[in-house]
């Protein structure tokens with residue numbers, strides 16, 4: 001075990017994956033609590049598909065993926081948010097449509113882009129090899145910004161998540177904070193999608209929140225524990241991904257799933273006591 | 274001193290008119306009760322003043338430097354999703370948010386205010402309990418405590434005593450009376466017409482339109498009051 005760890009840490013790409021992955025895990029788990037409670041987790045899923053489309057188009061046109069995906073995904077986040085504010089039902093089908101179209105665009109641009117050495121599999125399900133050093137610098141900077149904003153807006157996020165109407169009636173600009181949450185989610189998805197894979201990044205948003213809610217009953221404790229759970233699952237996932245040579249995103253999702261089952265059982269037991 | 278002036282407010286839900294041409298004003302220190310049958314547009318009227326429902330036409334004007342973040346509100350219904358992880362303290366404390374402006378974290382002042390209102394409403398033993406685990410009457414008290422935390426100048430209460438037992442109802446009414454005596458304007462939707470005429474200084478009687486707006490004295494001498502009382506006795 002120890003040997004494996006020292007071996008892993010001798011590779012720059014793994015250290016990159018751990019740093020960026022850890023930051024993304026923190027951001028996504030904190031935002032995830034609010035998104036899950038607001039029943040907005042579908043937005044995360046929709047955005048990850050849009051991110052896939054944007055990423056592949058950028059690769060095909062030989063542009064830097066982050067520069068293309070960030071604006072595209074941010075704009076989509078605002079659109080999806082506006083849709084969900086109108087009607088939950090309509091927005092779910094709208095998100096499904098947008099997701100599949102984005103996916104189709106992605107697959108088409110991959111197959112048309114002959115010159116690029118494209119590995120669809122790693123786009124979709126994640127790879128620890130995915131980041132170059134520019135990606136890493138941008139990703140670290142962005143995720144620190146996201147993290148700081150989430151902490152600064154923590155109390156407002158609670159208020160608009162718990163009771164948006166009350167917050168609005170008493171002078172808090174709920175729409176603004178909803179937009180901020182959507183914006184930060186978009187950024188987080190774009191940063192995390194190379195490691196996690198575009199198909200799996202949304203689980204990084206949903207799982208830790210759901211897991212910690214099995215056991216924790218206050219908002220603060222849910223936020224803190226999902227952040228911890230998320231980072232632990234990510235580290236374990238990266239180790240397993242390295243040892244068994246499986247896609248990183250997939251192995252992180254499986255660790256999260258196992259963690260969820262454990263917390264589910266613990267929650268049931270605690271409720272009985 | 275006028276705080277809020279409503280001129281010819283109209284609110285629609287799709288093509289159904291819920292509030293039709295309602296005009297009235299609220300003065301500082303008023304204890305205004307809004308009465309009327311179920312579905313007569315009382316909640317809709319309050320929500321439109323609070324900016325939660327769009328008005329189709331008319332005007333709502335905040336006067337004498339009244340700002341939205343000086344308002345407290347107890348909604349008729351608060352739909353909080355099942356299993357929402359929040360403690361009573363977290364919910365009540367969130368009521369103080371509107372006085373924080375852009376400052377990100379609560380100070381001791383806000384925490385003290387939250388604790389004070391928790392105590393006032395007899396919720397001390399539930400402070401760290403999960404909000405969703407409480408009975409509906411207890412939840413109602415938590416939401417009133419939150420509303421008190423937000424209130425600087427005016428409080429809107431939409432059927433505040435729903436689900437409360439008699440003792441707590443009395444307690445709640447006396448708390449509301451007390452803050453009114455301290456100069457806070459109270460606007461309350463009430464089913465309890467006797468309570469309204471004994472405690473309010475002004476009555477607004479809704480029936481989609483405004484059927485009466487004025488002092489309690491004028492109200493008890495009005496036809497609409499006599500019909501309303503007569504009508505409810507027949508039910």
Ligand SMILES: Nc1ncnc2c1ncn2[C@@H]1O[C@H](COP(=O)(O)OP(=O)(O)O)[C@@H](O)[C@H]1O
Nearest residue numbers: 286290291309310311312313314315316317318
């Ligand atoms: N969200 C809504 N959508 C459609 N119709 C509504 C909605 N809320 C209230 N209504 C309708 O508007 C009318 C007034 O409702 P409301 O303001 O809740 O009355 P009250 O509070 O006096 O009982 C009723 O006919 C009600 O059915």
Ligand SMILES: [Mg+2]
Nearest residue numbers: 315316317349
């Ligand atoms: Mg009502």
